[in-house]
Amino acid sequence: MSTLNNTPGKMGFIIGASSVGTLIEWYDFYIFGMLAKVISSQFFPEDSGTAALLSTLAIFAAGFIVRPFGALVFGRLGDLIGRKYTFLLTLVLMGGSTFAIGLIPGYVTIGWWAPLLVLLLRLVQGLALGGEYGGAATYVAEHAPINRRGFWTSWIQTTATLGLFLALGVIILIRKSQSITDFESEWGGWRYPFWISLLLVFVSIIIRMRMSESPLFEKIKSSGKTSKNPLKESFGNKANFKMVLLALFGAVMGQGVVWYTGQFYAQSFLENTCGVNFEDSRNIILVAILFATPFFVIFGSWSDRVGRKWIILTGMLVAACSYYFIYDSMLNTTSATTKRALFSSATEPSSVVTVDSKRPNVLHRITKYDTLYSDGAKFSFTKTDTITLLEKSVPNTKELKIVVDSNANALVYSRKAGPKTVLENGSATVTAKSISKKHALSVEKALDRSSFWYLSFLVFIQVFFVTMVYGPIAAFLVEMFPTKIRYTSMSLPYHIGNGVFGGLVPFLSTLMVELSKSNGGTGNPLIGLGYPISVALLCFIIGTIYLKNKPALSE
Amino acid sequence: MNLLKKYLGIVWMLLAPTIIAFLFLQANDKIAAATVANKTNTILQWSIILVIFIPITTGLFIFGKYAWNNEYEE
Numbered sequence: 349m350s351t352l353n354n355t356p357g358k359m360g361f362i363i364g365a366s367s368v369g370t371l372i373e374w375y376d377f378y379i380f381g382m383l384a385k386v387i388s389s390q391f392f393p394e395d396s397g398t399a400a401l402l403s404t405l406a407i408f409a410a411g412f413i414v415r416p417f418g419a420l421v422f423g424r425l426g427d428l429i430g431r432k433y434t435f436l437l438t439l440v441l442m443g444g445s446t447f448a449i450g451l452i453p454g455y456v457t458i459g460w461w462a463p464l465l466v467l468l469l470r471l472v473q474g475l476a477l478g479g480e481y482g483g484a485a486t487y488v489a490e491h492a493p494i495n496r497r498g499f500w501t502s503w504i505q506t507t508a509t510l511g512l513f514l515a516l517g518v519i520i521l522i523r524k525s526q527s528i529t530d531f532e533s534e535w536g537g538w539r540y541p542f543w544i545s546l547l548l549v550f551v552s553i554i555i556r557m558r559m560s561e562s563p564l565f566e567k568i569k570s571s572g573k574t575s576k577n578p579l580k581e582s583f584g585n586k587a588n589f590k591m592v593l594l595a596l597f598g599a600v601m602g603q604g605v606v607w608y609t610g611q612f613y614a615q616s617f618l619e620n621t622c623g624v625n626f627e628d629s630r631n632i633i634l635v636a637i638l639f640a641t642p643f644f645v646i647f648g649s650w651s652d653r654v655g656r657k658w659i660i661l662t663g664m665l666v667a668a669c670s671y672y673f674i675y676d677s678m679l680n681t682t683s684a685t686t687k688r689a690l691f692s693s694a695t696e697p698s699s700v701v702t703v704d705s706k707r708p709n710v711l712h713r714i715t716k717y718d719t720l721y722s723d724g725a726k727f728s729f730t731k732t733d734t735i736t737l738l739e740k741s742v743p744n745t746k747e748l749k750i751v752v753d754s755n756a757n758a759l760v761y762s763r764k765a766g767p768k769t770v771l772e773n774g775s776a777t778v779t780a781k782s783i784s785k786k787h788a789l790s791v792e793k794a795l796d797r798s799s800f801w802y803l804s805f806l807v808f809i810q811v812f813f814v815t816m817v818y819g820p821i822a823a824f825l826v827e828m829f830p831t832k833i834r835y836t837s838m839s840l841p842y843h844i845g846n847g848v849f850g851g852l853v854p855f856l857s858t859l860m861v862e863l864s865k866s867n868g869g870t871g872n873p874l875i876g877l878g879y880p881i882s883v884a885l886l887c888f889i890i891g892t893i894y895l896k897n898k899p900a901l902s903e
Numbered sequence: 904m905n906l907l908k909k910y911l912g913i914v915w916m917l918l919a920p921t922i923i924a925f926l927f928l929q930a931n932d933k934i935a936a937a938t939v940a941n942k943t944n945t946i947l948q949w950s951i952i953l954v955i956f957i958p959i960t961t962g963l964f965i966f967g968k969y970a971w972n973n974e975y976e977e
Contacts, residue, residue: 413951413955586969586974589965590966590969590974590975593962593963593965593966593969594966594975596962597915597962597963597966844959848955848959852952852955856952859948863933890915893904893907893908893911894908894970894975896977
């Protein structure tokens with residue numbers, strides 16, 4: 349048995365100091381994903397909104413993909429030189445790269461250097477995060493009494509969610525203090541969350557400098573029993589490698605997809621699929637996180653008594669079985685077809701016609717109207733008609749191009765007056781064959797009170813599942829591996845499970861929904877859930893059969 | 904339970920190449936169906952997915968092999 353006898357006060361300081369740094373690392377990592385749309389428009393020049401979003405998501409995924417490499421690099425370092433200095437280094441790297449992203453000029457100013465630099469810094473962020481978590485979890489677990497590891501490490505587990513909460517809160521505050529134009533301009537408010545990171549990291553570094561090394565690591569170091577080659581001992585030794593594989597396929601893989609579905613996919617689904625406006629969707633996530641976060645500690649503590657296995661696996665199973673119904677309900681709650689319209693300005697919409705700045709033969713007609721519903725909800729519709737005049741069908745004149753839109757209202761585009769001038773309801777017409785038309789309808793939904801709380805409840809349930817799978821996972825991983833190679837051995841499966849399987853949930857789910865639209869239909873908005881559900885079920889089966897629900901191990 | 908663990912090892916060993924074959928087929932389909940404008944983006948996306956999942960499914964195969972060899976026996 350370990351001889352640890354830290355007082356609750358000392359444990360409180362250890363937890364606080366470790367958690368603040370980890371929380372800031374998560375904050376740094378999340379703000380990039382949350383500001384994906386504006387980052388996409390600033391750094392990735394794409395005409396198609398979806399392509400730009402996918403590009404950013406790809407970088408988002410790239411950030412997660414490099415996390416396993418960070419786990420190897422810093423895990424090895426942590427097992428060789430100690431936990432304290434390693435996770436101090438990861439904090440500096442994370443804070444520095446986050447701050448630097450906020451300093452990169454946009455694509456309009458420095459061209460391709462902008463996306464390239466963002467990509468490189470994003471990779472550094474991924475590396476740093478890969479080293480941070482394992483260090484913090486190991487450090488706390490190695491200070492905690494063995495029979496209370498679940499409880500104490502669960503505080504570290506809350507940081508991933510609280511980091512999300514902090515990032516959302518900061519973004520909402522800044523967004524509210526500025527107009528959307530100011531917020532999204534090249535040097536606008538979207539950069540402030542990146543700059544704030546420097547201050548947060550500075551404070552955290554000062555706190556961490558005061559911390560002492562893990563007592564268990566000190567013990568094996570003083571007796572000369574540290575690993576000479578942690579990578580070889582972790583992955584070249586069959587007895588340990590088989591546990592690494594079991595940890596990945598029997599626990600962390602499913603935990604990762606449940607985590608990302610509950611906290612990231614839910615938000616993306618609310619905004620992009622349900623059309624809920626920015627403010628409501630962010631507030632829903634904030635409310636859900638606020639009420640669910642205490643359950644990390646409750647499940648972590650409970651796992652000290654009943655074991656980790658069944659809490660984690662039950663969370664996985666109920667999540668996989670209920671996702672379809674939860675997301676279907678989210679869709680129905682925000683659907684206009686389930687509501688009674690009281691008033692709509694659609695009969696007198698306001699319409700603006702502009703010429704595309706890059707393609708003078710393309711016209712955009714943007715029509716806006718609002719609909720009020722009996723439950724108090726207000727949906728704002730924006731209809732965009734893109735009308736392209738085919739060059740070969742242009743009437744034989746140098747003066748005018750004449751286009752007819754889908755409603756047979758003639759729009760006259762005067763070449764003589766320059767591409768910015770458009771006259772509506774002109775009298776000249778051409779045949780419909782000469783025109784290519786594309787229509788898009790976007791909706792921004794301001795929710796009524798009951799829908800808001802119901803959606804908050806649905807997201808809360810998902811975060812509750814997250815607390816079941818994630819609350820006990822640090823203690824579970826720590827107990828699978830011996831002290832001398834713990835940092836390396838637990839970091840890799842954790843970051844493959846969360847970084848690769850979890851991190852790809854938004855990307856693969858978006859891709860699946862987009863592909864379901866490829867035949868020209870509207871697609872199935874729920875098809876994206878197929879990925880997290882199948883991974884969670886597979887992991888549940890493997891975990892149930894192969895994992896042991898063993899009591900805490902002695903060192 | 905030990906027998907179940909052992910024989911499921913075959914399932915994991917078979918599942919690994921099946922997943923890879925499925926991903927290659929999907930990649931091939933989607934890249935072929937992509938428009939000219941989207942071609943590069945589609946190739947990039949599927950290349951990333953394949954590069955990530957090949958080592959992971961290799962891990963799943965090894966996991967199955969260990970199970971078949973009774974490495975996870977109680």
